[in-house]
Amino acid sequence: MTAAARIVVLPGDGIGPEVTDAARRVLDAAAVRAGLKLDYVVDLVGGASVDAHGVALRPQTLRLCKTADAILFGAVGGPKWDDAAPQSNLRPGSALLGLRKGLGLFANLRPVRVDPAMVATSALRPERVRDVDLLVVRELTGGLYFSKPKRRYETPRGQAAVDTMRYSTPEIERVAVRAFELARQRRRRLCSVDKANILETSRLWRIVVTAVAERYPDVATSHMLVDAFAMELLRRPQAFDVVLTENLFGDILTDEASMLAGALGMLPSASLGGGTLGLYEPIHGSAPDIAGKGIANPIGAILSAALLLRWSLNAETAAAAVEHAVSFVLASGLRTADIARDGEAPVGTAAIAEAVVSALG
Ligand code: IPM
Ligand code: MG
Numbered sequence: 001m002t003a004a005a006r007i008v009v010l011p012g013d014g015i016g017p018e019v020t021d022a023a024r025r026v027l028d029a030a031a032v033r034a035g036l037k038l039d040y041v042v043d044l045v046g047g048a049s050v051d052a053h054g055v056a057l058r059p060q061t062l063r064l065c066k067t068a069d070a071i072l073f074g075a076v077g078g079p080k081w082d083d084a085a086p087q088s089n090l091r092p093g094s095a096l097l098g099l100r101k102g103l104g105l106f107a108n109l110r111p112v113r114v115d116p117a118m119v120a121t122s123a124l125r126p127e128r129v130r131d132v133d134l135l136v137v138r139e140l141t142g143g144l145y146f147s148k149p150k151r152r153y154e155t156p157r158g159q160a161a162v163d164t165m166r167y168s169t170p171e172i173e174r175v176a177v178r179a180f181e182l183a184r185q186r187r188r189r190l191c192s193v194d195k196a197n198i199l200e201t202s203r204l205w206r207i208v209v210t211a212v213a214e215r216y217p218d219v220a221t222s223h224m225l226v227d228a229f230a231m232e233l234l235r236r237p238q239a240f241d242v243v244l245t246e247n248l249f250g251d252i253l254t255d256e257a258s259m260l261a262g263a264l265g266m267l268p269s270a271s272l273g274g275g276t277l278g279l280y281e282p283i284h285g286s287a288p289d290i291a292g293k294g295i296a297n298p299i300g301a302i303l304s305a306a307l308l309l310r311w312s313l314n315a316e317t318a319a320a321a322v323e324h325a326v327s328f329v330l331a332s333g334l335r336t337a338d339i340a341r342d343g344e345a346p347v348g349t350a351a352i353a354e355a356v357v358s359a360l361g
Pocket of ligand 2: 251
């Protein structure tokens with residue numbers, strides 16, 4: 001047997017630990033079936049790390065992640081820390097940003113598939129969301145999130161603040177290449193989303209993406225302004241295959257896209273860099289209001305575990321088996337509270353995980 005894969009588990013805050021636990025149970029079951037051996041190391045991040053160690057992300061946690069094959073991440077944040085934190089390294093969200101930047105995870109893959117069993121639960125009419133299967137590739141280590149200057153300062157007329165949106169050609173090119181490669185494995189359509197009518201960064205973005213597109217003549221490429229795309233995403237979501245966009249646009253558009261799939265709790269994500277190391281997390285946050293109750297939807301986390309199998313462990317069969325098991329469980333009618341419709345009795349987080357494990361056979 002080959003060496004065990006090293007998985008760093010970072011449950012974080014709020015519902016993070018509950019959904020990560022569920023994902024880990026499914027991952028374990030899938031690994032056993034696939035003959036994969038997994039070694040887990042668990043560490044604190046976010047508010048949990050602030051409480052225990054005084055910072056949201058310790059340097060040793062980042063180092064640990066650098067030696068891993070993959071990272072299974074829950075969620076970070078909560079009112080206890082978000083409101084109070086005076087320094088940025090005390091804010092739980094800084095742990096996530098520190099990991100993304102520190103590990104060079106520049107491409108965030110957010111697949112949005114509307115499961116047939118979820119068509120009726122979607123915020124949109126069934127005919128609008130049936131067969132939706134798109135993949136948002138969000139740039140993750142540049143743009144407004146990271147560029148300098150970024151600060152608040154005093155002026156004679158009160159405080160002012162600045163954030164900076166900066167992109168360089170190599171930063172755009174590497175994420176574009178990743179998106180085009182993914183389009184080749186899918187339906188060979190790519191829509192790049194920008195704000196080139198206003199933003200200089202977007203004009204560069206469009207130039208670079210257009211140049212990369214020339215290397216992929218087999219992929220049908222289009223460009224759309226972000227405001228128009230936000231509308232088209234609701235009007236004709238089936239038209240899209242791969243959607244490539246910068247950091248902040250991708251953040252906003254993927255929350256919007258989650259409404260196609262029925263709920264924020266359904267969507268997984270993978271953050272990748274140049275190699276196979278990846279960080280896998282549901283796109284939902286820590287949901288402090290329902291934390292500790294055992295009612296959170298673990299499907300986004302479980303599907304993130306499937307992406308971990310696919311992208312970091314090169315275990316496509318196991319990844320697809322997890323995705324099929326989730327579909328099977330949804331088809332069988334099991335629902336957590338966030339996706340239960342009138343008259344459907346919701347089940348808890350653990351019940352969904354158990355059902356997925358038994359569907360794996
Ligand atoms: C996400 C989240 C994060 C982001 C926050 C928690 C920093 O919203 O992963 O979409 O804005 O990237
Ligand atoms: Mg977000």
